[in-house]
Amino acid sequence: MSESKQASNHPQTEAGEENFTVKVGLAEMLKGGAIMDVTDAEQAKIAEDAGAIAVMALERIPSDIRKDGGVARMSDPDMIRKIQETVSIPVMAKCRIGHFAEAQILEALEVDFIDESEVLTPADEANHVAKHDFKVPFVCGSTCLGEALRRIGEGAAMMRTKGEAGSGNIVEAVRHMRTIQNEMKRLTIMSKEQLMSEAKNIGAPYDLVCYVAEHGKLPVPNFSAGGIATPADAALVRQLGAEAVFVGSGIFMSEDPAARAAAIVKATTYYDDPETLLEVSSGLKAGMKGILMQDLSPEERLASRGW
């Protein structure tokens, strides 16, 4: 690799810098789009034809992982490979939190993005994957700014809200997006002297806290995930500041996956145009049933996995 001639847009430095620009670059390309969970090649085709910008290949969608219980692991590489052979848009896959060996396998498989995901059963209760060591970019979930900056410090090239995966309920994604936006705004009005103490309070790397204080946003794209089930849900999180959306169980648990997927793609682009939102929201069949947060015990809540 050649030496960097220009100042980086991102606060990371040294060896991985160019590689990090290329990783964050792919996340930039996904902005304004919908990434969809798919469990086989047929679903992947439906998602791609509907206009998904990427698919997340996983064996079971989050709502089924919830129902089935047991340990949820990285998907079968053969199943991911079949999806890679079927679609030409980027293919993402999930590894367990801290399971760097699963991540190594996914990198060898040449997936385009790895989601170090709380939807799978965590492999390490204390540590996440050291993501700068990989050539493949990572996306991670967060519920607050400190968590987002810790993941970026470890090398995540894209963030997403955790939301509550497989719930069909947008309330947690909204909470996480609003929390992160509020915390970022708060940093922008702090004086320089306050930033180190804030870095200590939220447990985030100081240089990244300074970046957010200066720019008012994360140094990597911030998307929303967890509970998006309708075009209106996609429009809501976009208006709250999400730069793109992940749709998990919401599409293939509904009665009309192809139509719903296409509607969510359009709602993500025209998120602030009520007339277009009305048009794409009309005539859809029933969405997924969904779960109320009070019906989930603390152990059943996936967002509390990772730190």
Add this chain to the structure above:
Amino acid sequence: MSDVVGVLALQGAFEKHIEMLSALGVENQRVRYAHELDECSALIIPGGESTTMSLLIQKFELYKKLQEFAAEKPVMGVCAGAILMAETVDDARVIPLKIMPMTAARNNYGRQVCSFSTDLDLECDAEGLPYQAHFIRAPGLTPNSDKIEKLASYNGEPVMMRSGRHMALAFHPELTKDSRIHECWLKRFHPSFQ
């Protein structure tokens, strides 16, 4: 007619182009609807997913309007945007706008692990300083006409081309702080860049 540069904002890296244009002091606006093109004197089609963008272009009746726009005004296409500007594409789901006489091959270099950064020599830069280019799941672009000017090459393949007022790139000039490529394109028609 004011000199507003539009950035197609259906999906993709449109914000980075807007940041770059604003930093250069060029008035700009997002374009998501056909009527917004009437307010623009030039257009950038950014990188993203060409299949998704093509679908939205069809659905929201931008196709004919974009072709009419390009018949009179300058267009710069980056990565997926360059694919959309081509005459022919190796993927039936992408309906190309046929703005430049070239053929595009999607994901020419492979998946994301094959994405890379490299230094290029820019023909349009008189000083000849190297330009750091980021290729992300980049397409291959092959000219179909002698009239196409090759402005930069990588491994002997053209990766930046000009045809009259239009320009197409396989890599991403919006992901660096080096604004030479935007300037080179703007210089041809934008009053403040003469």
